[in-house]
Amino acid sequence: MDFLNPRALRWKIAALAAAACCAVAAVVGFLVHDATRERGLRVGTDRTLTRLIAAEREYDRTGRAPADIDVRSRDELPEPLARDLATFVGTETEPETGAVTGAVTESGPPDTGAYATWYDADPPNWFWMWGAVAVADDRFLVVRDDMSTEVRSLQLLDRSIVKSVLAALLFVVPLAALATEPINRRLRHGARTARRIADGDLDARIGTAGRARDEVTEMASAVDDMAGALQRKLENERRFTADVAHELRTPLMGLVTAAGLLPEDDEAAGLVRDRLRALNALVEDLLEISRLDAGAERARLDPVPLGELVADVVRRTGTDTRVGAVDAEVVETDPRRVERIVVNLVTNAHRHGAAPVEVTVTGARITVRDHGPGFPADLLERGPQRFRTGASERGRGHGLGLTVAQGQSEVLGARLTFTNAPGGGAVATLDLTPHASAA
């Protein structure tokens, strides 16, 4: 699987880890931000009140406020402060619930009573803490204190929280992606093995190599069990076919030899011999297919002049078949298998097609063409199927010939294709060009 595939398990898990990381950071960050902000406000309020109290004392003593403290009339007060102070002047009321305004009564001197504060925030750069206290009728001491230090430090805190979360993500995401690697590797190994089994390596098993008894191991052993069960079944079936065919050979040998002793000119003997040949061919085809199925066949390569081989093979079929060759090549292949394929194709063409049957060798390609109705659609679509012949032709041929041809061409690493000629007639092409099967 591609490392960069965004749908890979590794990236999903990494994304999950990143999301979890961000969620934790958000909650913690919010709590820290809130606590710090509260503290900043409290510090600011305390500072303002301290200045206010000091100023009030000085005013009491000297009748003048310090230079940095304003003395204002009620009308000159900012509106929230005025409202706040008014609550002290009137009856005792509930303290205001607004976050930015608050009344502090407990820390002030007992004789004067009420200090009002107001946090005047207007982002991005207007942060003042106001404080006011009444010192005479319509005379108020007003303190204004800069809160931007607190705000800046809060902003810095936020920024550093975001930075550390990003840094953590830089670390966590690759780590999560890497941490999934062992599981990924096991899954990939499992997938590879399953594919190998599908490709015919029935002995392939995933194995339970890891010590972890997790779901992947469980899955692996389940797949292995399945592969084992299927393999046993398949092998039993194959062995049965091979055994049947093999056990048939011995009596068949006696029969063939004995039938050869029957008089040549007797019609009944001729019938026996004819059916015996058919039976013999069937057993041979079955044996061959079971060997091909078992994957036990290996090509024995020799340099083969294709034109010569095909001409010779077709001549020996004893059928009326035209052979032509155009630039026939010498090909490194197994002549006995090529013979098998060509004989089967030619026999099939004569049996199901119509004359004239033409065999042409072009380069490393052998084409067998007849002028009959062509291959049935089913065969063109799905390739040769065992014991499946055109229904109307049942009884003529057992439908193994093309299966054998196909299997043998696979052993040769060649490509056997079935098509119908535009002008009617079936065309089977065996392409022996090296690596033709890879195309």
Next chain:
Amino acid sequence: MTSNAQAGSVPDPRGPAPGPAPVSVLVVEDDATIRRAVQLALERYGYRVDVAADGLSGLESFRAGAHDLLILDVMLPELDGIGLCHRIREESPVPVLMMSARGDALDVVAGLEAGADDYVIKPVDTAVMVARIRALLRRATFGPDGPAPEKSGRDRAPDHILTFGDLTVDTLGMEVRRAGVTVPLTPTELRLLLEFAAAPGSVLDRRRLLRDVWDYGWEGDTRVVDLCVLRLRKKIGSGRIETVRGFGYKLVRG
């Protein structure tokens, strides 16, 4: 797999006998029907046929009568065809044709390694079997005027003793000596060696050897050649015949 569907080419079963003195063949086969049927069929072709039902009695019959050719089944009771072939090879270079009901490589290779000259897969048409027998006998009986010297165009060479290193091949006396000691070769091995000796230093491909020595067309199994070359190498020295990968074999001159 031998192509055995050539019933059309069967000669007249009661046709000409292979020679003035009937050729005697020993058939060792455990299946009674096959044994009898093969006996009858070969007798029709004019051969004198002895039969045996198991390996040990086969060995006894072989020792008792001088047979020109042996046909052995691979799976036999007592002593199997491969073991029997080994025993016979220790005593005689008589041509041996193996008959196997299993076409798998192992059986075939084991039989050829044991010294069989050729093999057929059951069920085999009588015509095919007779063709193989004739080819084997031709190899066993050809003499100085046999096909090999003619084919090689070397027949008028004054010197009929060829020397390759410590190996001498007498193409008239049909004798092979290695460092002065006579090497016992079966007819097939001798025929193969003569084929090489006729063209020393040139590469002979398996197909050609199969055609010229075994009389096979394309349907022949080239493993027969490989295993016979292997046996020949054991007898005449392993370096004498070289394998040319992808092409075939050649005889080293010096």
